[in-house]
Amino acid sequence: MAKSDSVTIADVAKRAGVAKSTVSRIINDVPGVKPVTRSKVLQAIEELGFRPNMLARSLKTNMKQQIALAIDDIRNPYYPELAWAVEQVAKEHGFRLVLINHYGNPSEELSIMGKVNEMHIDGIIMSTISFPAALKKYINHSTVPVSLIGNLGDDVNADMVYLSKPEGTLAMEHLIRIGCTNIAYAGGPKEVHQGTRYAAYEAALSANFLKLDPGNVYIGSDFSLQTGIQAADYISGLPELPGGVYAANDMIAIGLIQRLLEKGIRVPEDIAVVGVDDISWSTITRPRVSTVSNLTAETGRIAAELLIQRIKEGQTTPLRKVQLEPRLIVRESTVKVMES
Amino acid sequence: MAKSDSVTIADVAKRAGVAKSTVSRIINDVPGVKPVTRSKVLQAIEELGFRPNMLARSLKTNMKQQIALAIDDIRNPYYPELAWAVEQVAKEHGFRLVLINHYGNPSEELSIMGKVNEMHIDGIIMSTISFPAALKKYINHSTVPVSLIGNLGDDVNADMVYLSKPEGTLAMEHLIRIGCTNIAYAGGPKEVHQGTRYAAYEAALSANFLKLDPGNVYIGSDFSLQTGIQAADYISGLPELPGGVYAANDMIAIGLIQRLLEKGIRVPEDIAVVGVDDISWSTITRPRVSTVSNLTAETGRIAAELLIQRIKEGQTTPLRKVQLEPRLIVRESTVKVMES
DNA sequence: ATGAAAGCGCTAACAG
DNA sequence: CTGTTAGCGCTTTCAT
Numbered sequence: 001m002a003k004s005d006s007v008t009i010a011d012v013a014k015r016a017g018v019a020k021s022t023v024s025r026i027i028n029d030v031p032g033v034k035p036v037t038r039s040k041v042l043q044a045i046e047e048l049g050f051r052p053n054m055l056a057r058s059l060k061t062n063m064k065q066q067i068a069l070a071i072d073d074i075r076n077p078y079y080p081e082l083a084w085a086v087e088q089v090a091k092e093h094g095f096r097l098v099l100i101n102h103y104g105n106p107s108e109e110l111s112i113m114g115k116v117n118e119m120h121i122d123g124i125i126m127s128t129i130s131f132p133a134a135l136k137k138y139i140n141h142s143t144v145p146v147s148l149i150g151n152l153g154d155d156v157n158a159d160m161v162y163l164s165k166p167e168g169t170l171a172m173e174h175l176i177r178i179g180c181t182n183i184a185y186a187g188g189p190k191e192v193h194q195g196t197r198y199a200a201y202e203a204a205l206s207a208n209f210l211k212l213d214p215g216n217v218y219i220g221s222d223f224s225l226q227t228g229i230q231a232a233d234y235i236s237g238l239p240e241l242p243g244g245v246y247a248a249n250d251m252i253a254i255g256l257i258q259r260l261l262e263k264g265i266r267v268p269e270d271i272a273v274v275g276v277d278d279i280s281w282s283t284i285t286r287p288r289v290s291t292v293s294n295l296t297a298e299t300g301r302i303a304a305e306l307l308i309q310r311i312k313e314g315q316t317t318p319l320r321k322v323q324l325e326p327r328l329i330v331r332e333s334t335v336k337v338m339e340s
Numbered sequence: 341m342a343k344s345d346s347v348t349i350a351d352v353a354k355r356a357g358v359a360k361s362t363v364s365r366i367i368n369d370v371p372g373v374k375p376v377t378r379s380k381v382l383q384a385i386e387e388l389g390f391r392p393n394m395l396a397r398s399l400k401t402n403m404k405q406q407i408a409l410a411i412d413d414i415r416n417p418y419y420p421e422l423a424w425a426v427e428q429v430a431k432e433h434g435f436r437l438v439l440i441n442h443y444g445n446p447s448e449e450l451s452i453m454g455k456v457n458e459m460h461i462d463g464i465i466m467s468t469i470s471f472p473a474a475l476k477k478y479i480n481h482s483t484v485p486v487s488l489i490g491n492l493g494d495d496v497n498a499d500m501v502y503l504s505k506p507e508g509t510l511a512m513e514h515l516i517r518i519g520c521t522n523i524a525y526a527g528g529p530k531e532v533h534q535g536t537r538y539a540a541y542e543a544a545l546s547a548n549f550l551k552l553d554p555g556n557v558y559i560g561s562d563f564s565l566q567t568g569i570q571a572a573d574y575i576s577g578l579p580e581l582p583g584g585v586y587a588a589n590d591m592i593a594i595g596l597i598q599r600l601l602e603k604g605i606r607v608p609e610d611i612a613v614v615g616v617d618d619i620s621w622s623t624i625t626r627p628r629v630s631t632v633s634n635l636t637a638e639t640g641r642i643a644a645e646l647l648i649q650r651i652k653e654g655q656t657t658p659l660r661k662v663q664l665e666p667r668l669i670v671r672e673s674t675v676k677v678m679e680s
Numbered sequence: 681a682t683g684a685a686a687g688c689g690c691t692a693a694c695a696g
Numbered sequence: 697c698t699g700t701t702a703g704c705g706c707t708t709t710c711a712t
Contacts, residue, residue, distance in 0.1 A: 019699045056689035099439040225624045284565045359683045396705035
């Protein structure tokens with residue numbers, strides 16, 4: 001248990017011949033300390049190699065200068081950018097970032113919220129996929145501020161950032177606008193992404209008086225390239241080749257496109273393909289992938305800013321909800337362009 | 341400053357009619373507490389909704405149950421998997437993960453090591469790119485254990501995980517084995533990746549009595565797809581087309597291959613291309629990319645285990661160094677295969 | 681088997 | 697301008 005070498009504020013005080021509180025004042029830049037005293041103490045700090053014990057400070061001030069980010073899986077390409085944006089903002093405000101993967105597992109998500117006050121954090125950003133009712137309770141009872149990515153309703157005690165409409169809506173509208181009537185869907189399990197990815201498919205069809213053919217829907221096991229490849233095999237075997245495919249994310253779109261091309265099916269001439277996420281890979285495949293940007297970095301930045309602001313001002317001010325507009329990005333996978 | 345509602349061990353003790361120490365014993369599973377007392381206390385805990393303040397506990401025990409991982413940039417595709425592996429192991433041992441990006445910035449790296457004891461962590465894993473001498477001093481003076489990714493020498497007080505040889509060596513040997521004599525290099529700045537990516541190029545050439553033609557070396561500004569594309573433009577314009585290209589990572593290799601194909605240069609027939617990293621994308625491009633796996637997840641896992649073991653046993657036991665064997669993975673970008 | 685008391689290293693009134 | 701005095705909430709001897 002031996003507290004190693006650690007030199008404390010008391011050691012410094014003794015060495016400098018002052019009281020602990022004076023040392024405290026100096027390391028906290030409290031004004032009104034005689035310059036000569038200050039330099040005496042500074043010197044003692046230097047000589048002793050004193051470093052304040054933040055743990056003790058935190059115990060006293062109740063500020064840990066740390067926030068958590070709970071996400072599905074950092075290996076999913078959406079999250080590194082989100083995490084990066086969050087860490088940037090955190091760092092600017094002198095906060096560190098604790099990263100937690102919950103793998104979309106509802107019980108994990110609950111367990112995280114149940115442990116927030118054992119976590120040395122001042123607040124938490126949750127990017128939840130499934131959203132069990134129990135989670136809402138946990139959030140509402142949480143002692144630390146919560147910032148949510150996604151719109152989880154008005155009865156949740158948390159600031160939120162979310163898109164003004166599902167990305168998929170833009171993707172579908174685009175396909176319809178360029179003349180597709182027979183549109184296929186390629187995605188992972190329907191429930192994931194709070195179901196909005198798939199729901200947008202159904203909604204857009206019905207909003208445009210197009211009929212939903214269950215045969216046009218390919219549901220894979222995840223949101224990977226592999227799923228895209230399998231979707232291509234499925235879709236290319238359909239009795240009637242769809243004019244367009246709405247892929248639930250760019251990874252799927254890319255796998256899908258590659259496989260279609262291998263099979264001699266031209267994109268976009270035979271099939272137009274649009275994805276969602278605007279990951280960087282989408283700009284370098286051939287054809288480059290039309291997609292919908294969900295403003296990942298912007299989302300992370302705002303979520304972090306909302307949280308830190310909330311940490312600073314407490315639960316007094318009203319909850320904030322920030323809506324972001326998803327943005328359609330048209331590239332060659334949906335429209336033939338002049339120059340390659 | 342108001343310490344909100346927080347119910348403490350003292351509240352529980354009063355409610356249960358026992359001493360604080362008894363409550364402490366119970367929440368720490370210290371044996372030798374009469375069952376009836378135990379249940380009385382447990383009930384009080386339940387009724388009051390008591391949750392131990394880990395900060396206070398940490399101050400006393402000096403264990404924060406938290407480790408840090410300092411990396412270049414989480415957006416670089418190597419790191420999410422590393423971070424994931426580290427977090428897995430951390431979680432298994434009841435530790436949380438603090439993620440820090442240093443952007444390969446030497447002064448940032450130093451600043452991180454300078455702040456380790458203000459960070460509420462029990463140890464830190466550093467994946468450093470540049471390795472200034474000053475960093476060595478910081479590490480050797482660090483009060484918390486350090487686990488290093490990469491071999492930084494014998495005079496550094498840290499456990500280490502690293503590859504037994506540069507990945508590039510395997511990549512180059514492969515190209516040479518399949519008959520390339522005129523081999524180009526495509527990479528980012530030479531110093532990055534501790535210089536091993538490029539150094540392997542020079543070393544392999546001279547080990548095989550091949551002459552180094554500076555005109556065959558393309559140095560881009562980073563390790564992105566874009567650099568690969570630019571490298572392709574450069575290499576395809578060379579007076580004599582090289583028989584093979586060693587790309588410093590798979591991103592570059594992929595950008596390079598796509599661009600070569602666009603220009604009507606066949607891969608691997610005209611040029612064989614090998615990358616490094618074995619990122620998942622390399623399995624779905626056409627042709628799929630031959631590469632060298634650097635065992636990312638394994639590296640993360642071991643780094644985390646070394647660190648946590650060190651945290652538990654202290655600086656008494658000798659330093660550990662774990663070597664991993666990089667593995668060549670041959671795909672279609674270097675050899676023509678029978679079935680596509 | 682349990683209680684009393686002394687801190688962990690720091691901050692924050694309150695005096696002087 | 698600086699010192700004294702209480703704690704923050706918990707663990708941990710040492711008694712009983």
